[in-house]
Amino acid sequence: VSAVPFGHALDVVTRVRGVRGAMLVASEDGLVVAEQLMEGIKGSAVAALAASLSGRLRRAMVAAGLGPSQFWHLQCEGGALLVVPGKEGLLVVAVTEPDVNVGLVRLELLRAAEVVG
């Protein structure tokens, strides 16, 4: 898969106001596949934790009969982490400011997941 669609997919996400960065992460091993992050964000560490958290949530939701998660959102005092598990074992991840339009970021993450899939 070429890097061009990856870059374009992340562009669409980072263009949303309040998004501090976006990444594509391999869900299996938590490695960064592509990233567009503001300075200071530790991409590789965030990717590893996002993949781990994603795996736990997926297993819990499947066990609960809800099916794998299609979107999840970690809400924190100073911002948020939003993740859409895409096809091909990729996670599309966004790191945001606290006052971001979550609905819009979710839509863009879903679109990005379609593109990279």
Next chain:
Amino acid sequence: MPEDVKALSADLARDPQSLVFLRLGEALRQKRQFEAATRIALHGLERHPHLADGHDLYARILADRHDYEHAFDEWDMALRIAPQHIGALKGLAFLYFKIGDLAQAEAHLEAAYRAAPEDPTIAQAFAVIRGEALPPAFPDEGVEAATEEDGVVEESFAEESVTALPETLVFAGLEGAQEGLLLLDAAGLVLGGALKTSDGVDVTETVAAYLAGVSQEASRTAKLLELGEWRGVSAEGQSGHVHVVQPTPGSMLLVMRDRSVPLGRLGMLAQRAAQAARRWLEQQR
């Protein structure tokens, strides 16, 4: 006595902006025609969204239908609009009584008493909450506004009197207490609540095991990103949603609902359940 529904309907048809919808909705509610009562209440609220009595009416209908979560929201809204609203204060007292939060129930009744000391139903409600009277002594409105002649509340109180509220039921009175709410300790052991799939299969222990560690990882992620404390994790699945919060540092609460409950609303439900969990955890100390 219920008013004449036909006459009230005719009045409303003549003037759709009229506040007669309050009397018509109440009359239908008393006749247990909840669908029609709901339509009338919503019709009225569309035209008068800031009318506290409208929200009170809708809350009563919802409570009659055992939709306590939405009833809570409506009474809460009525109080935001009119902080001294007697019906809303008594309605919320009733809901707090139902979940076993007697302090809140009493606080709301006290506020109602300050606003309307001449209302005899408040004293009766106090007596019930303090275990000095039997539930059927509840008034025809107010705390028991939720119901009236239909006896729904009386049945509810008969089932769960103040003293009979089981200590083990963390979420007693909350919707989904036995199939959609789960409280865990830091190690993923179940403290209360339960989860069931749409087929009725109990998945409490399995989900608890998978969720163990989520709190720790959420904290690590938040710290790494310098985002402060984490407040919650919401996740959207193919057949439903979950929301995870931390009622206290050593516990974790999961709320699960089908897709008809939007993620945003699920977060609100989770906050309410977290309050109940915090109270319960404090009582256990």
